[in-house]
Amino acid sequence: MSATELTINELGGQGDGVANHDGQPVFVPFTAPGDRITAAVEATRGTLISLLAPGETRALPPCPHFGPDGDNAGCGGCSVQHVGMDLYAEWKRGLVVAALKSRGIEIDVAPLVPAKPGDRRRVVFAARRAGDGAVLGFNRAGTHEIVNIETCAIATPRIVSALPLFKALAAQAAVAPKPMQMGVLDTQSGFDIAFEAPFQLKENDRLRLVAAARKAASVARISFNGETLIEKQPPQLDFGRVTVTPPPGAFTQASADAEEAMAALVMKHMKKAKRVVDLYAGCGTFSVRLAESHITHAVEGFAPAMNALDRAMRRMQGLKPVTMEIRDLARRPLMAFELKNYQGLVFDPPRAGAEFQCREIAKSTIPRIAAVSCNPATLARDLRILIDGGYKLKSVTPIDQFLWTPHVEAVALLEK
Numbered sequence: 001m002s003a004t005e006l007t008i009n010e011l012g013g014q015g016d017g018v019a020n021h022d023g024q025p026v027f028v029p030f031t032a033p034g035d036r037i038t039a040a041v042e043a044t045r046g047t048l049i050s051l052l053a054p055g056e057t058r059a060l061p062p063c064p065h066f067g068p069d070g071d072n073a074g075c076g077g078c079s080v081q082h083v084g085m086d087l088y089a090e091w092k093r094g095l096v097v098a099a100l101k102s103r104g105i106e107i108d109v110a111p112l113v114p115a116k117p118g119d120r121r122r123v124v125f126a127a128r129r130a131g132d133g134a135v136l137g138f139n140r141a142g143t144h145e146i147v148n149i150e151t152c153a154i155a156t157p158r159i160v161s162a163l164p165l166f167k168a169l170a171a172q173a174a175v176a177p178k179p180m181q182m183g184v185l186d187t188q189s190g191f192d193i194a195f196e197a198p199f200q201l202k203e204n205d206r207l208r209l210v211a212a213a214r215k216a217a218s219v220a221r222i223s224f225n226g227e228t229l230i231e232k233q234p235p236q237l238d239f240g241r242v243t244v245t246p247p248p249g250a251f252t253q254a255s256a257d258a259e260e261a262m263a264a265l266v267m268k269h270m271k272k273a274k275r276v277v278d279l280y281a282g283c284g285t286f287s288v289r290l291a292e293s294h295i296t297h298a299v300e301g302f303a304p305a306m307n308a309l310d311r312a313m314r315r316m317q318g319l320k321p322v323t324m325e326i327r328d329l330a331r332r333p334l335m336a337f338e339l340k341n342y343q344g345l346v347f348d349p350p351r352a353g354a355e356f357q358c359r360e361i362a363k364s365t366i367p368r369i370a371a372v373s374c375n376p377a378t379l380a381r382d383l384r385i386l387i388d389g390g391y392k393l394k395s396v397t398p399i400d401q402f403l404w405t406p407h408v409e410a411v412a413l414l415e416k
């Protein structure tokens, strides 16, 4: 394929540079606005061949695994380390602005709440067997090839220091050649490690993995396909004043700082509400903070998460009551009449959003709503439903929970 000379005009939605070629957009990974490059172009995809002249927005990537060059480069964990932080922040904010605009929602979206490198406490690695050991890292973008990492610019320093340990444990767990996922949560009491694999462990494999975990002081718990193999001490996270032990497989926010930023926005908006309902409550990230001053009803579909919240609340004193309900909100959303006793509602659904639930909220008279979302597209769809139901959108704040990726959290606040 011949080399085509291109100038990069902007960053696309996935963080690739976008050039115009014969009137068509061409997306070239690892390029920045202003770059003059040569690329091998195939339809709308370009592969960088050479950087002829860097654009002014180009920055040095902090991680050696980022970028197209080198043995262990091409890590797909991050896609946007190669531009300056001002452009990066504006690009990320723009993802939220564009999603809202596509639903006809015009609002002055707040500046991005930034993230710090090294603050991701929850990371999901890809791992597989390699000889006597294991490779562990992230998939090369668009492939199933795992880039074996020696460091990571986004994960907490504790996670980075423990990469050799994670590789040793992955080598014990990877009893079949197929790749698996290794979720690592850096908790106050040690690592909570959750393997998800398309195979099972035999008894001897389990014993070997458990023996390796026993020797590692920093491991709190290991689970394999949802089953706890060893719990040396309960993994613990503080949500505000309350210490919770999330069960294996439960959702936890990926960064403590991002969680604090989201919770602060939610709490401020709920200030005047006496009773608040927290939908998609997980292990109670928002509920326990709300319970400092509001009677709170937490609703969640994953029973072990609600049980974890229940156990944590039983140890606490001085909080308002939190009632809990295990309920599938996709099949059985809370109906408008069930919402009539609340003055505030928080919802933080999975990526698919809360379309049916929002149709009921839209009919309700709850004066204050806080919508938390990791997917601007479904957030915009859900906000449209609420706005059409008479809610006024007061603010939207993007939060950089997933540094250097195209993923962004947002907190939207509404009133009726």
Ligand SMILES: C[S@@+](CC[C@H](N)C(=O)[O-])C[C@H]1O[C@@H](n2cnc3c(N)ncnc32)[C@H](O)[C@@H]1O
Residues within 6 Å of the ligand: 251, 252, 253, 279, 280, 281, 282, 283, 284, 285, 286, 299, 300, 301, 302, 305, 327, 328, 329, 330, 331, 348, 349, 350, 351
């Ligand atoms: C993005 S997480 C938010 C959890 C919590 N608010 C937090 O901040 O940690 C979404 C939560 O929705 C729950 N969930 C997913 N589908 C659900 C459904 N159909 N009904 C109820 N809960 C659901 C998940 O188990 C998860 O706890």
